[in-house]
Amino acid sequence: MIQSLTDSDREHLQEALNRSGQKVTAQRETVFSVLLAERDHPTVDEVFNRAREAMPGLSLATVYNCLETFVSCGLVRQVNHERESTRYCPNLAPHAHFRDKETGRVHDIELPPEVIKSLRSILPPGFDSEVIEISFLGRAQGTDKNSN
Amino acid sequence: MIQSLTDSDREHLQEALNRSGQKVTAQRETVFSVLLAERDHPTVDEVFNRAREAMPGLSLATVYNCLETFVSCGLVRQVNHERESTRYCPNLAPHAHFRDKETGRVHDIELPPEVIKSLRSILPPGFDSEVIEISFLGRAQGTDKNSN
DNA sequence: ATTGCGGATTAGACTCATTCTAACTGATTA
């Protein structure tokens, strides 16, 4: 079930959009609330279907637009795995992704600063990296429910 | 320019194919030699164009088939970045990829065992991973030529 | 209260990497 944004989430959205010169709209609020409601790294289609429950006239193109907007203003991260559909997650803390081979679910894995540092340290001189993507592929046990 | 395989490379190919019950064919040799000739993580299209020089009748579907075969028998790794075309590399030693934002080039980054270990150690209990993909995005300086 | 403007939204057309299909080839086995 979709619920509308809390005041603090709405503020967060507004602040980020304004910062990059864009407006809060009903569609953007709806799409953002879908991302926050269930943190299971949905695809565009999944976001679309969920958002339609709350806003039946919403178009797929708008969902693409909204998500792209959120990514560009740093509200949301894209998660790509192999060549599957892009997924979206609102967790901005540095984290890796673990993809369960069997269920297809994506889990966030916390990424301690010292691990990031050790990764950066393997870059030869002259290589300067802004973004590091880390994804595990395997089997996760006893995770039938939560944190997908 | 495409050169044919060295004896040892041909043997390597043969051994891997046989191991998984598949045959050495002229097309597979050609495609494999393209991968070995220039280790710049080519896309399927790039492989196709290079291979056509040596074997004009070769079809794109066959290039897809050959590459898939190599991946399935562990001869070659797929490299995906965002949703760009899949690239292929014959470097099987554990390594990360560094993508140059400006040039689009992909560089291999050696991955020391202790870094792999520290990465595995961040997985919560119950998570078992076979594959870890690591990719950096940034700027590489003074790499105008080599090791793309 | 109108009008004009610009960003946002929309439906549908389009792209393009990849996959699928069905016919064909060619080597090996019966």
Place this chain on the structure above:
DNA sequence: TAATCAGTTAGAATGAGTCTAATCCGCAAT
């Protein structure tokens, strides 16, 4: 020689994502 079977081929189909052009809507200026 026929049957078999993996591999190859051209072209059609798929599907995620992007583009386009029309419309909508809120707001500022008249």
